[in-house]
Amino acid sequence: MGTSGGPGSRRVGRPRVARRPDSGLEPRAELLAAAAELFTTRGYSATTTRAVAERAGMRQASMYHYVSGKEELLAELLESTVTPSLAYARELLADDTTPAEERLRKLCRADVELLCAGPHNLGGLYLLPEVRAERFAGFHAVRAELKDAYRQLLAATAAGGALAKGELDLRTDLVFGLIESVILVHRSDPERPVSVFAEATADAALRIAGI
């Protein structure tokens, strides 16, 4: 199953017509990277299968050797934007030795870092209107679980414990909204150093939470 292989190991199959420096990625990963860039900058529907394939260095039809179409690419990219944060959120929820305030701060910071990580503002995929389609219900479920983790941590803080349900929901929405707004802010200024930004956003989130 060897990966794309070390230098010198020639690949099986007809050679690509556009030979380029080996990206070191598997063809499927090349397609995902190409899709990430195009979907986030031009949008999903505006991106053709030809554009994705060609950016990945192959012809349009060759793409179908690896994926069933655009939808599959988007679905996979979407999940990759929440899964790591969710895993971390679960860890934090299970940790009952650390104060909730601190855990909430950690989650905010990590979430912002993850949303801003990578070259293509992947978090921005979530803003695509097409994502609402039933096809992506899996992603929405994961995202709802992440939001619920925020709610639970918020409820466990001193300030949050005093809130009525409606109030807690509103605060959760505001905090979660602020975290997601980093997608927009990051989009408008991708140069900003992420760690400072993550810290400042976590601060802001805790202030909104009332801490």
Add this chain to the structure above:
Amino acid sequence: MGTSGGPGSRRVGRPRVARRPDSGLEPRAELLAAAAELFTTRGYSATTTRAVAERAGMRQASMYHYVSGKEELLAELLESTVTPSLAYARELLADDTTPAEERLRKLCRADVELLCAGPHNLGGLYLLPEVRAERFAGFHAVRAELKDAYRQLLAATAAGGALAKGELDLRTDLVFGLIESVILVHRSDPERPVSVFAEATADAALRIAGI
């Protein structure tokens, strides 16, 4: 020039094939409303001229009697989402009898109300990736001016006056980001009473601002 005319006044021209209860809107306004709904829910590129026209009650080709194409519709809708807020922001900047904190709060509240106004989450248009195109530079200019109004108000507050330039920019981004995040929050829960939400968001914005 009479508008669509009072009841009973028949319209000139071949009748539409799909007769429907008079919406009371001019044909161009009907097209804009249809585009607003479709662009915000399905996205811009995913929306065909046929879909827009038919939702507006006419055939695809008839649309070209009123607009040059989809682009024109999006451009007009976009501007309509910032222009009112910007007008209000200018008023507030000119008013030097009211404390900056209060003016900032007012701008936040008004901006949220406007973003959530109307049936179709119009603010969400700004999230469309296609909006980055050069074609919409006009919109971006207006939006940048609105953001600058936030910056100026922020700088005029007691807390903001103490900030270095980089710090002020970061705060501005966070506050502006929070305001825009209402688009996302409103999208996920359109039922929430807007005035409460606007108040809570303004609160949150001022806390982020450090007030």
Add this chain to the structure above:
DNA sequence: ATTATCTATAGATCTATAGATAATGC
């Protein structure tokens, strides 16, 4: 023989124009 790619293309759109038509206005 197996594989990854290619070229070619059918079928399904989608946009924007041309030209016909069915109202009102004079």
Add this chain to the structure above:
DNA sequence: ATTATCTATAGATCTATAGATAATGC
């Protein structure tokens, strides 16, 4: 005569499949 609409359609895509081809593997 003027107008708002219609029907029809040319030209330009775009997707997904069929089948050919150029490598390596045995």
